Amino acid sequence: MKALVWTAIKRMEVKDVEKPKPSLGWVLLRVRYTGICGSDVSGFLGLNELRKPPLIMGHEFTGVVEEVGPNVPKDIIGRLFAVNPIVGCGHCRYCKMGLKNLCIERKIIGIDYPGAYAEYVLAPYDNLYPVSDPVRGALAEPLATSLRAVRLSNASLGDSVLVLGAGPVGAFAIKLLSASGIRDLTVVEINKNRLEWARRFGATRLIEKSGDEALKEIKELYPEGVDVVIDAVGSESTRRLAINAVRRGGRIIFVGLHDNEVKIPGNVIVRNEIEIKGSFSYTDEDFRRSVNLLEQGLLDPREGWVDIRPLERGQESFEELTGTYTRYVKIMLTPGE
Numbered sequence: 001m002k003a004l005v006w007t008a009i010k011r012m013e014v015k016d017v018e019k020p021k022p023s024l025g026w027v028l029l030r031v032r033y034t035g036i037c038g039s040d041v042s043g044f045l046g047l048n049e050l051r052k053p054p055l056i057m058g059h060e061f062t063g064v065v066e067e068v069g070p071n072v073p074k075d076i077i078g079r080l081f082a083v084n085p086i087v088g089c090g091h092c093r094y095c096k097m098g099l100k101n102l103c104i105e106r107k108i109i110g111i112d113y114p115g116a117y118a119e120y121v122l123a124p125y126d127n128l129y130p131v132s133d134p135v136r137g138a139l140a141e142p143l144a145t146s147l148r149a150v151r152l153s154n155a156s157l158g159d160s161v162l163v164l165g166a167g168p169v170g171a172f173a174i175k176l177l178s179a180s181g182i183r184d185l186t187v188v189e190i191n192k193n194r195l196e197w198a199r200r201f202g203a204t205r206l207i208e209k210s211g212d213e214a215l216k217e218i219k220e221l222y223p224e225g226v227d228v229v230i231d232a233v234g235s236e237s238t239r240r241l242a243i244n245a246v247r248r249g250g251r252i253i254f255v256g257l258h259d260n261e262v263k264i265p266g267n268v269i270v271r272n273e274i275e276i277k278g279s280f281s282y283t284d285e286d287f288r289r290s291v292n293l294l295e296q297g298l299l300d301p302r303e304g305w306v307d308i309r310p311l312e313r314g315q316e317s318f319e320e321l322t323g324t325y326t327r328y329v330k331i332m333l334t335p336g337e
């Protein structure tokens, strides 16, 4: 089968690889659409500790079941599913608490198992969610990531919320916050196109600046600071900005994964009693809600913010996403429509 293989830093190649066979409890899906995630782009650049070449990435996808392994009902063959790519061990403390995202032996399709930038991919039967639209369904994974961040933020009606970054996670967080009734929703982003999509998704104020310049503008607008910050970038600059922009006793969610080691003002966190919480991927419950929201029509991928391309344009698409000029919120690859 055809697959887009990450062979070395900054190198994606379409190769012919062996078509896999589903084992006990797993299924083989014919891939429909796979979104390119910011974490894949970090991997491509060699900045993600979890990804090692050669690797077929791709964890945001839909596919049609082609073949099932032992112990899987055969009547799902031919049906379309979105796939939760997180595979938990099922018996650790966190799996038992419903926190598969924190599983000690957590494995992810597209990182630890071959992913969906290919004609076919394997996934556990337990991780399948029926969906009605193959493009919309491929948004379930990134939307679930935003949904968890928004849920953990406890943003309430009447709060002022600041979102840093309007890539997919930031943009979808804006959509969810706006849909939940948040009316004071500021976004900081340097890509003009993404800023415009953020406005259409419900942002009420756009700041096309970064770092200290962005902080200056936020401080003029909110002298006491904002109630909630969601950092969907995770660079040293955005983490510092989050801490300096939030009000005393306010809450920050770190969901972006850009820089591991960062310098942040620790005494400000103490003196201002700032709450900081990490948000990593999603639980099964977040994923279920995300699929429901999409089926209910929360996002319309045909408004122009999703671009669909063949696997052969993988290299070019990854290069585009390393810059700050892309016109799209999400680029998806397909092995053939």
Ligand SMILES: [Zn+2]
Binding pocket: 037, 038, 039, 059, 060, 141, 142
């Ligand atoms: Zn992702």
Ligand SMILES: [Zn+2]
Binding pocket: 088, 089, 090, 091, 092, 093, 094, 095, 096, 103, 104, 105, 106
């Ligand atoms: Zn586990």
